[in-house]
Every structure is written in C-alpha cells, then in structure tokens.
Amino acid sequence: MKWQRRSLLLGGLAGAAGLAGGTAWLTRPTAVRVPPVPQGASLALVRDFDQGILKQENGRNVREFQITAGTSVLQLNSVVTFNSWNFNGRVPGPTLRVQAGERVRVIFQNQGGHSHSMHFHGIHRAEMDGVRPVRNGKTTVYEFDAEPYGIHLYHCHVAPVTRHVGKGLYGLFIIDPPGGRPPADELVLVMGAYDVNEDQQNEFYAFNGLPNVYRDQPIPIAQNQLIRLYLLNMIEWDPVVTFHLHANMFQVYPTGRTLTPQLEADVITMGTAERHILEFSYRFPGMYMFHPHQDHVAEQGCMGHFMVMPSPAGAS
Numbered sequence: 001m002k003w004q005r006r007s008l009l010l011g012g013l014a015g016a017a018g019l020a021g022g023t024a025w026l027t028r029p030t031a032v033r034v035p036p037v038p039q040g041a042s043l044a045l046v047r048d049f050d051q052g053i054l055k056q057e058n059g060r061n062v063r064e065f066q067i068t069a070g071t072s073v074l075q076l077n078s079v080v081t082f083n084s085w086n087f088n089g090r091v092p093g094p095t096l097r098v099q100a101g102e103r104v105r106v107i108f109q110n111q112g113g114h115s116h117s118m119h120f121h122g123i124h125r126a127e128m129d130g131v132r133p134v135r136n137g138k139t140t141v142y143e144f145d146a147e148p149y150g151i152h153l154y155h156c157h158v159a160p161v162t163r164h165v166g167k168g169l170y171g172l173f174i175i176d177p178p179g180g181r182p183p184a185d186e187l188v189l190v191m192g193a194y195d196v197n198e199d200q201q202n203e204f205y206a207f208n209g210l211p212n213v214y215r216d217q218p219i220p221i222a223q224n225q226l227i228r229l230y231l232l233n234m235i236e237w238d239p240v241v242t243f244h245l246h247a248n249m250f251q252v253y254p255t256g257r258t259l260t261p262q263l264e265a266d267v268i269t270m271g272t273a274e275r276h277i278l279e280f281s282y283r284f285p286g287m288y289m290f291h292p293h294q295d296h297v298a299e300q301g302c303m304g305h306f307m308v309m310p311s312p313a314g315a316s
Ligand SMILES: [Cu+2]
Pocket: 115, 116, 117, 156, 157, 158, 164, 169
C-alpha cells in the first residue's frame, strides 16, 4: 500500500498542488499526508464525506442529497446483534457536507417501517425543521439555505426521540465557511450508544457505529500532519460525556463556528448533540488512545486508537 496525497476539493483550494508525479508534494502547502489505510467499512467511514450532487438553478448552487431511512442489523460484538434504524444503511448516517450559502435539498424517502423524519440543526424556516413525522413509504423534501457555517447534525425527531436516535438515526452536517479551512487530514468521529435491552441505559457505546472498532483497527494518521477532527456526541441516556486524546493537546473550534481556535485542552466535555472541530498533530509515531474519560463508556466500546505513522523519508 502506498501513501496518498490529497488536495482539498472544497473551498477553492483544489488543484493548486496538482496530483502529478515526483515527491515534491510532501512539502507543498496544500498536500495532505494520509498513510495507507487498510480495507474495511469502519475505516472508510472515518474519511467519508457526502457532498451530494451539485446543481445550478437560477444562478445558485444547489446541493442535492438522497437519503433513505431503513433498517439493518449491526453486529455489536461476537454474540450481540442489534436491529438498527438508520439513514442510507449506515450508523451514523452519511456526513453531509456543503458550503455556506448554498441551497441544500434533501430528498428523504422513508422505507424504515416506522414514521421518521430528518431534523437539521442550523438556521431555517419552521416548515423545514423536520419535526413532522414522515410515514413509512412516503417521501418528503427538505430545502433550506446552508447557514451558519460550522459543524452541525441531523437526526430523526419522531417521538420517542431517545428511541429513534438510539436506534441509529443521526449523522453529521458540515457547512464549510466561505473559502474553506486550511488543508488537513479530515476525520469524522461520532459517539453513539445502544440500549439493547430497552432499560433506558446503554449497554454498548461506539465511535462511528460499532463498539471497539478503532480499538481493534486503529486509524492510521501521519506524523506531523495537521488532523482536523469533526466530533459529535450522539449518546442518548447519558447526559454528558467527554472526549480525551492521549499524549497530545488539541485546539477546539466550538461547534465549528470560528476560524480560530477558542481553547486548548486534552479533555472536552460534550452534552448530547454537542459537536466541535478539534485540530492536532502528533509529533511522535506510535499508537495513541482516544476515548471519553467516563471510563465505563470507554470500557463498553467507545474506545479507539490513532496509529501515527512515521512520515516517509524526506518528509518533515
Ligand atoms: Cu425516527
């Protein structure tokens, strides 16, 4: 497997570094170093962004997304399965990504067997707030302007919301600021939980849907590479959890609503639906844990590792 270089495709930063030959990309300002990533659905989720289909309508950029609510079985460990309710067949749902000021159109089909909806965080009219149930078999269209820039989320808002969210109906909604953010290796981590016996307590916790998935399959990142982590807490029943990064400090952009960091920490506290952008880089290669510091939450599955890979020879 080979190291990759990536240029940002968002915010007009694409193309400057080019993708053609040589090793000079390592020192180019827009090059982002991404180590070899093993095959696997869960590692794919961590760098997966859905930018929809871009259309021009009446001189405006419209970004159209197709979202289907459905069901699927998750294997939580070697013996426990869970009937998830989800968007586009995955928990969390796709990370929807748009630019500030674009028109967002979400064509939502409910094939989930129950009434569901899509409630977006952000600013929009009441009729687009997604609290009205969409019956099984029906389709509805949500349309609004992307504002304000930041890291937001969407989730089903049909009662009881604890059940619909706890079943897996949530995802990230990123609105990039005008001009985008500086190049980085961008990652998504969504903290979630499962109440498998419906006792209003969680028995399993997870990053990106599956307990312990990044504990057992560490996320490769490059030494000395700026990492931009889009982090969301969607754990129901526990009012608050933290996120802790080992052997490092991170810069916090609260709700992604700033272009400069507002805080440096190695533990940040997040209520349900709270989300932040964290930025950091690792100076030393090796394996580093990340997890909520409510240690029972980590011990019940919300635990992962970054594998910091030494940069290729010649890279700084
Ligand atoms: Cu629902």
